[in-house]
Each structure stands twice: as C-alpha cells, then as structure tokens.
Amino acid sequence: MKELEMLVREIVRSGGLIKAVFSRPRDKSVVRMTSRIIELKNSRYMQFETFLCDGKALQKNVPEEDCTEEIMRQASRFRQIDLITGSGTCEALISKSGSCHIKNGIKGKPLPVPLEKNDREHRFILDPEKAAPFLHKLGVCDESGRIYDKKRSKYRQINRFVEILDDVYRYLPDSKTITVCDLCCGKSYLTFAVYYYLTAMKGRSVEMYGVDLKSDVIAFCQKTAEELHFDGMHFYCMNVSDFHPQTKPSLVVSLHACDVATDVVIYNALRLDVDVALLTPCCHHEMMKQLSCAPLAFVSEHSMYRQKLCDALTDALRCKRIESYGYKVTALELIDPEETPKNILIKAIRTPMSEEKKAAALNAYKEAIGFLGVHPYLDALLSGETPQ
Ligand SMILES: C[S@@+](CC[C@H](N)C(=O)[O-])C[C@H]1O[C@@H](n2cnc3c(N)ncnc32)[C@H](O)[C@@H]1O
Incomplete structure (x- = not known):
C-alpha cells in the first residue's frame, strides 16, 4: 500500500x-x-x-x-x-x-x-446563490447557496428539469399570466423551481398549483411559499383525480407520480388541453399484472426483463396515446441513470396535427394494446370508462 x-x-x-x-x-x-x-x-x-x-x-x-x-x-x-x-x-x-x-x-x-x-x-441553469432563498427553504443548500453534499443529486435533477423547461418555454403563451400545475408535487422541489424560473428568470406572472395527497407536505409547501412571498402559488391536499384548476393551465409537470397516478396526470393534461406536459413516470406496476402476449413470453418469463419490458411498453404506449391528441412527444433522459433508474422524461408539446395523423396514432395504440393483451388505466380514463 x-x-x-x-x-x-x-x-x-x-x-x-x-x-x-x-x-x-x-x-x-x-x-x-x-x-x-x-x-x-x-x-x-x-x-x-x-x-x-x-x-x-x-x-x-x-x-x-x-x-x-x-x-x-x-x-x-x-x-x-x-x-x-x-x-x-x-x-x-x-x-x-x-x-x-x-x-x-x-x-x-x-x-x-x-x-x-x-x-x-x-x-447549471439555476445560480445557487441567486436561487438560495428557495433552495435553502427546501433543504438543498445553506443560506449562502452552498449545495449540501447529500442534495447534489437533487440539485442536478432540479437543474436538468429547468433546462428542459427552458427548452420548451417558447411553446408557452407569451402574453399573459402562465398557469402551471405540478400534480403529485410531494415536497415541491419542482414546483418552486418552475415558479422561480418563470418569475425570477423570465419575468412572468405565474399562477402555480401544487397537488398532493400528503397533508403535511402540502402544509409545508403552502407555508414556504408564503414565507418566500411567492405570490400565486397555491397548494391543495387532494387526489389529483379530483383536481379542477380555477384557470386553465398551459403547463403540467409531474415528477415520479407513482404507477397509474401518472395516467391521471396525463388524463388531466389532455382534458385541459395544455400546451406542454413534462412527466417523469415511476413505479410501473399496472402492466406487470396484465401483460399477456404469447410472442413476447420468451422475454416476460424472466422477471427482470418482464419489468423492463413493461416499463418501456407502458411509457411508449402513454407517448402514443398523448400523440393521438395532437402532441409531439419525445422521451428523454432526465439525469444520469446511475443516479436513479426513474429517469425517463416524457415531453409533450401541443402541435398542429392533421386528423389523419392523430387517427393513425390512435390506431397504432389500439393495435398495440390488443397485441399485448393489456387494458391501460389511461385508456379507460380517456374512454370515459371506470378504470379497473
Ligand atoms: C415519489 S413522490 C414524488 C414527489 C415529487 N413530485 C418529487 O419528485 O419530489 C410521489 C408523490 O405522489 C403523491 N401521489 C400519489 N398518488 C397521488 C394521487 N392520486 N393524488 C395526489 N397525489 C398523489 C404521493 O403522495 C407522493 O407525494
């Protein structure tokens, strides 16, 4: 040695x-x-x-x-x-x-x-010294903007998300208050970061809604927003299925909404006809129970591959279904997969699209779910059925 x-x-x-x-x-x-x-x-x-x-x-x-x-x-x-x-x-x-x-x-x-x-x-797009007031309240850095060692990964994730937002900013309305929903917001790292980006860095007026089932985190977020004087931030403790915002949002974001909660978020985004949706799904359980496709049995007989296959199929089907509503959809890496496996972000931008193209996307989707023998929660929501 x-x-x-x-x-x-x-x-x-x-x-x-x-x-x-x-x-x-x-x-x-x-x-x-x-x-x-x-x-x-x-x-x-x-x-x-x-x-x-x-x-x-x-x-x-x-x-x-x-x-x-x-x-x-x-x-x-x-x-x-x-x-x-x-x-x-x-x-x-x-x-x-x-x-x-x-x-x-x-x-x-x-x-x-x-x-x-x-x-x-x-x-990093967020200057930690300038963003320190809100990052400090969320426990990411000290008062001077020094990022805590244990929060570096969170800081990178927040920055990457804001970079992606910066990239799609041009698709948001440029002439009025921007309304944004963070659905399944949890401790609301993203809610605060998105609000900060739009108000402090872009000079926009923002109405921001954060929604989550957990009453303690919602109380914390509301108090934090008030202490920071982040006017226009509102937090609601409720199921995202029951959330109907007072003003139509232009942007829906959602980071790591568990399993079919992501489908409820997508359903809300499509129902509200948002301009942009940025979603990072996680905890894919639904298809694991449903997949029934003889030609793919050679993959799904291995539980490790079955999970990966179901994760990819679930999100690719979501992308196709969103596309059928007239969105350009891209799946991209949020941060280094070494940091978290829950790492793929779905970026959907509403775009002029012919009815034929939308119908083709819907047909491709229907054909795929028939082939896979699955009944996605999202499909039930959008078809007005009661999801099983
Ligand atoms: C993994 S956490 C992610 C929180 C936050 N977006 C983040 O990335 O830090 C998932 C959150 O979704 C919330 N959630 C799950 N299902 C929900 C639902 N149906 N309605 C509202 N919140 C829900 C949970 O309470 C939890 O806070």
Whole structure:
C-alpha cells in the first residue's frame, strides 16, 4: 500500500488526475465510487461520489491537500482502483489482506488537467446563490447557496428539469399570466423551481398549483411559499383525480407520480388541453399484472426483463396515446441513470396535427394494446370508462 500511496501523492501533486474509479466494492450496497478535483468557491476539493445499489449517489468533498489520505482510507473498501490521467492509467488491485498489486501504465509525469474541465458548477441553469432563498427553504443548500453534499443529486435533477423547461418555454403563451400545475408535487422541489424560473428568470406572472395527497407536505409547501412571498402559488391536499384548476393551465409537470397516478396526470393534461406536459413516470406496476402476449413470453418469463419490458411498453404506449391528441412527444433522459433508474422524461408539446395523423396514432395504440393483451388505466380514463 505504501507504493500506491506514493503514486497517488505524486499524481495528485502533479494536478494530472482526471478521475479515480473505485470498483469491486467489499460493501454489497455499493456499486462503485469515483473521485475528481473540483473547484468550489475558489478552493480546490476532491469530490468523492459513491453510487449505491438503490440508485442513490452520495457525495463528499475533501480539501485537495487531504485527498491522498482520503483515497488511501477509501482503498480498503474496494478491490480495485484505477487512477486515470492524461498520460495513461494506473490500476491497483487490492487483496483482502491489504496487499496491493500495481499495473502502472502512466508514461512520464502526468500533465495537469485544466480545472474548468472538472468543474460542473458553472453549467447549471439555476445560480445557487441567486436561487438560495428557495433552495435553502427546501433543504438543498445553506443560506449562502452552498449545495449540501447529500442534495447534489437533487440539485442536478432540479437543474436538468429547468433546462428542459427552458427548452420548451417558447411553446408557452407569451402574453399573459402562465398557469402551471405540478400534480403529485410531494415536497415541491419542482414546483418552486418552475415558479422561480418563470418569475425570477423570465419575468412572468405565474399562477402555480401544487397537488398532493400528503397533508403535511402540502402544509409545508403552502407555508414556504408564503414565507418566500411567492405570490400565486397555491397548494391543495387532494387526489389529483379530483383536481379542477380555477384557470386553465398551459403547463403540467409531474415528477415520479407513482404507477397509474401518472395516467391521471396525463388524463388531466389532455382534458385541459395544455400546451406542454413534462412527466417523469415511476413505479410501473399496472402492466406487470396484465401483460399477456404469447410472442413476447420468451422475454416476460424472466422477471427482470418482464419489468423492463413493461416499463418501456407502458411509457411508449402513454407517448402514443398523448400523440393521438395532437402532441409531439419525445422521451428523454432526465439525469444520469446511475443516479436513479426513474429517469425517463416524457415531453409533450401541443402541435398542429392533421386528423389523419392523430387517427393513425390512435390506431397504432389500439393495435398495440390488443397485441399485448393489456387494458391501460389511461385508456379507460380517456374512454370515459371506470378504470379497473
Ligand atoms: C415519489 S413522490 C414524488 C414527489 C415529487 N413530485 C418529487 O419528485 O419530489 C410521489 C408523490 O405522489 C403523491 N401521489 C400519489 N398518488 C397521488 C394521487 N392520486 N393524488 C395526489 N397525489 C398523489 C404521493 O403522495 C407522493 O407525494
């Protein structure tokens, strides 16, 4: 281990470490860990990011001068470390007894890596210092805008969502107050971020409705909105099925509405004829119970593949059904799938579409559900039936 420590120290001192990858963990709840140098508030840190089996990612920032000791401390938790530099990679294999076998492929002294390449902070659309008042209330950062290590993943998710909103902003009405619904809003990270983006960054007047079944989070959100003087934010504790907004929304957003709650959200968005819907479904259970398709039995007989197949089919069917109402629909990645598997966002933009094209989408949808032997909740809602 002494040899590894000397090597790490030398690479860190040269400023040439692009990334260290820690793999083959001894702890079964961990997938892997990576580390790299970043700049935070004009100081250099090594950021350690641990990816867990449950999809979470934990971050820890260590001052650069202490990072060799931290790398060596972490080394005991993994069987392999790859030190990646611009001049090659050094691979260290660590046995249970602590002995270390090193394959050093680094040619000469590693060249320093420009820090800008490492620093991801500047790319975020939400300036954490400016957005600090609401991010702090939601527990994402401190009062000065320093993002808490445990909330970095949430911060990235919020930013990515706002970036997608920024991209579709041109499809929202430009001349009046914008009405937005966040359905199944939970703690309302997105509700506040969307409100902040539209009011503070775009200068718009906004009516924002957040709806969720949980009375405690709704009370928290209402109080937070009042404390922030975010006028025009309203929160309702109710089932989204029963929600009928006072003004017609232009935008519906929904992040991780469980299972068929996403279908109720889509039903509301279509019924209200919104301009844009941004939805990230999660917890796909419905089709798992229904799928009955002999030609696909070779996939669905494996429970792991059955779940993936049902997730993809459920969301692709949702996309097709939304399309049949005259929307251009795109499925895109919300954030790095290493952070959460619930990661696909459905972007629907109302667009002029011929009746033939809408009918073709509906036919394709009907044909697909017949082939799959499923009766989607969304279809029942839209057909005016009582969903089973
Ligand atoms: C996984 S959480 C996501 C919360 C929030 N959107 C977020 O991403 O942080 C799902 C939320 O949906 C709410 N929910 C589920 N079904 C609902 C329904 N039918 N009506 C209203 N809220 C519902 C739950 O109470 C929960 O807060």
